[in-house]
Amino acid sequence: MEKYIWSLDISTTNIGSALWNKKGKLIELKHLELKTDKKVLVEDRDIHKAEIFRKYVIDFKERIFNELNGEIIHVIVEEPLGGSNNANTVSLLYGFNGICRYILFTIFGIYPLKISVHESRKLFCPELVHSEKRKGEIVDVLSFPEEYRDKKKLYIWEKVCKLEPQIEWFYKKDSDEPKDMCFDMSDSYAVGYAGLKTLGILK
Numbered sequence: 001m002e003k004y005i006w007s008l009d010i011s012t013t014n015i016g017s018a019l020w021n022k023k024g025k026l027i028e029l030k031h032l033e034l035k036t037d038k039k040v041l042v043e044d045r046d047i048h049k050a051e052i053f054r055k056y057v058i059d060f061k062e063r064i065f066n067e068l069n070g071e072i073i074h075v076i077v078e079e080p081l082g083g084s085n086n087a088n089t090v091s092l093l094y095g096f097n098g099i100c101r102y103i104l105f106t107i108f109g110i111y112p113l114k115i116s117v118h119e120s121r122k123l124f125c126p127e128l129v130h131s132e133k134r135k136g137e138i139v140d141v142l143s144f145p146e147e148y149r150d151k152k153k154l155y156i157w158e159k160v161c162k163l164e165p166q167i168e169w170f171y172k173k174d175s176d177e178p179k180d181m182c183f184d185m186s187d188s189y190a191v192g193y194a195g196l197k198t199l200g201i202l203k
Helices: 042-068 087-108 117-124 152-163 180-198
Strands: 002-010 014-021 026-033 070-078 113-115 129-134 137-142
Touching: 002 042, 002 087, 002 180, 014 042, 014 180, 026 042, 026 180, 042 070, 042 087, 070 087, 070 180, 113 180, 117 137, 117 152, 117 180, 152 180
Parallel strands: 002 070, 070 113
Antiparallel strands: 002 014, 014 026, 129 137
C-alpha cells in the first residue's frame, strides 16, 4: 500500500489541500469551498462547515484507498495567523482549526502536525531569511521584499506557480488575478513543504 502525506490550510471559507507521496512529490493540489445555507444562523455556521469538512475527509480517505491504493501516514495543518485586530475573527479561526484537527484525528487516528504561518514561510522561502543580531543573540529573520509586504500570500502563490507549472488555477473574470481560493491552495502547499522538511522527508 502506498504512503501519502496530506497538508491543509484551514479557513472558514476555503480549505486548501495538498497531497504528497512519501518522497515529497506533489500528487494533487485542490480546495474545498465551505458553503452554508443562508438560513443557518451565523453562530451555528462553524458547526455546519465542520460537518462539510468531516464528510469531505471521509470521502478523501476512501478515494486515496480505492483510487491510489494508499493510506495517509502524516497530516500537516497550518496554525491560524493570530494577527487580526478583530478578537472574534481570531477566536473563530482558532476554534474552527481545532474542530477540524479533531476531525482529522478521529478519521485517520493521527495527531496532525501543527506548523505556524511564520515557520511555514521560513522553511518554504529560505531565500527571504537572513540572520540578525538581536539582544545579543543571532536569530533568523523572515523579511519579504517591499512590494510584497502587504501581499505575502501573493509571493507564496507565485513561488508555487513556478515550482508546479502544471497546476490549473482559478482566476477572476477577464483578469489574470487569482481568486482567493488560490491562496488557500498555495498556503497548503507551503505548509506541506515545511512539514515535509520538519519530518525529514525533504532535505
